[in-house]
Amino acid sequence: MSGIPNRDAINTLVLRLLSNLTAGPGAFTHTTTDGELVIQLPAHALRPAVSCLIDEIGILHLTTITGEDLPPHIALRYHFWHHYGFTLEIELPRDRPVVASLVDLVPGVALYEREVHDMLGVLFEGHPDLRPLLLPDEWQGPPPLRKEDTHG
């Protein structure tokens, strides 16, 4: 199929768009074992980055948000797809995990933010409905994916 850019072209495009938000290409990026780009951003730069990508690329396909508890941070990885996959990674302080919601830019993010809120206790400012998604209403304990849960 002609007209589909190759992976390097996509990676270069993404890096160029985000270059003024990161410290420069290559500084805070790495790749997965399959060569997909993972770009680290400061948490406050996430919204402008996504906004910038949407302006240039159009409607973005967000696959999901992976949250992981890595004391003393909580890492959030936003996995996008535009002909090829790429990921934006942010780190939030563990005792105050707050980040702006993307739900007005990418409506498809609604359920994924709810799930991360459920599982890790991250607060997404601006999300209209952060009710529990997967956990029962009577859940009393800490968010399940937090490491303090570990017993042994």
Add this chain to the structure above:
Amino acid sequence: MARTIVPIGPQHPLLKEPIAFQIVVEGEQVTDSTMRMGYVHRGIERLCQERTYIQNLYLLERVCGICSHVHAVTYCRGVESLLGLEVPLRATYLRALLCELERIHSHLLWLGMLARNIGLDTIFMYAWRDREIVLDIMEALSGGRVSHAINTIGGVRQDITPMQREVIWGQLDKLDQQVSRLLRVVEHERSLQARTRGVGHLSLEQVRRYCVVGPIARASGLDVDLRRDEPRPPYDRLNFDVVTHTAGDVWARTLVRMQETLVSVQLCREILRTMPDGPIAVSARRRVPPGEAISRSEAPRGELFYYIRSDGSDRPARVKIRTPTLPSLLSLQIQLKAITIADISVILSGVDLCIACADR
């Protein structure tokens, strides 16, 4: 009639799995709806962190009943990527064969459920009778009708004998005939069209903004199919069409799924015909070097996504699963508005929910 709330679920004849919808109706008109899921949440992502990579294989096959094989395949690809293994070509063909058979099985099952939910039991009986052919083929290949346990990290555990190949070839011919007949019936059955045309419409823009995937997206005109867009063996060597429609209603989704089934039958034949000889697995180490791997597959319902992070031990540090039913559930928020109660069953059938997948 006053405003009332009709509960659909968690138990309802319409649903095969528990999920709760509170539908606000006035008379026969639906005005709003809310959804509560999580009734079959088993905490699988958390469980994965406490098991070895090989134990997780058996756990992850049980995320879903209908797409169990594609979960296992996607997970294995992720781990194999972390290990830097190259899976033998024959193994990828065998995995793809079962993936396509699973797709056929899923779509036939879905057609039966749609027909049953709109009162056309006859098509339900025909579709599920033809589904038996697929189940017999899968049983011949793996020993299990629905759950296969045929994957291992590094390849597959069981090969296909020449005799099995002959038998399956004959069954595929029969399947082709039956599915074509079903497709013709569905295309011409006016009462089916009367219930599904114009119902549950999603525009292309809505599909893209809500990140909907799979046959639902393709029925609204979005040309995505991970088998073609992220080509890995054997799909990079196989010819197949990606079926799209533009109407974006339940009728279009029906056509997309049925035509996809025929494409899958064709793919199965091609896989059997062009399968190379060779080993079916390479050995894999227990300890996985640190790294991150992302693997995606085109499950019967759409894009299945796995993210696996390894910290160098024999247990994964994080396994994240995104199943295709989640964006479908989100799209229901758009579809369950300004419709009648009778349309609820059509819409819920049309999105092909797999709640066990969504809840994990």
Add this chain to the structure above:
Amino acid sequence: MSTWFRILIFPGFAFLFIAALAFEWIDRRMIARFQGRIGPPWYQPLADLIKLLAKEDIVPEGTNKFAAAALPILSLTAVLTASLYVPVGGIKGASFEGDLIIVLFLLSLPALAYFLAGWVSSSIYSLLGGHRSLLQYFSYEVPFLMAVACPAILSDSWSITRIVSFQAQTAWHALMQPLAFVLALVGLIGKLKRDPLDIPKAKSEVVAGPLTDYSGRKLALWHLTMTMQTVLGIFLLVNLFFGESRFFNPMPALPIFGLKAAAILVALSTASALYARLRIDQLMDLGWRILAPLALLQMLVTLWIAN
């Protein structure tokens, strides 16, 4: 034959009961064959009825106990009373001028009782099903009544026996007024709430409609009412549209009647197997935009022929 025999045994209650079980079996078996299955054995409807009678009868809180118990008895009574006036193969319970109107009235009582059964129930599904059953009633009843009136007009009598004997001298009403027959058949499907018009009790939409909360004996009575109503509806159509005929005269009347009834049952089963359920708005559209005008047309034609 003594009157009591006619009321209680044949063509009365006992016969109706056995015919109801037999018709249900034929129906289920036919639909199964259409669907590529084998179908239940002959004793299945009886077994189902006995099982239902033996089940626990639960009345949920909030349901009007008296009404819930009275309504199925009322419906069954109406159907059994109507059976007295519908001749079977020429043998009748009773007849008088105007018994057709009585039968039609009695056969519409179960529909109203069905709605009330939903109304007195505390389940939201029952309420929705009851609401739909009324909407359905208004969509099929008018064309049905008009279609059934046509043979009466042409025969110049409102007594079913007279309509039957009128056909012995002329021809079957189904041949003389085919449109009326087709409309009556469609109306019967709606009356019996059979697929494709089982909208009030659509399992995937309103669980079981007005009868969602009924179980045990009450449900058994409702089920019996439905199946007996099927038999009676079919017998009525046979009498009105396929009455006595000169051509079958030397042959015994009863088996011929049975064959005609079986033929109509086959038509109903086929319709059930072939079509998807209509939406209630589609039914109302069908009833008022197509069926009612056609029925009116047929009535005008009949009136013109009668003069």
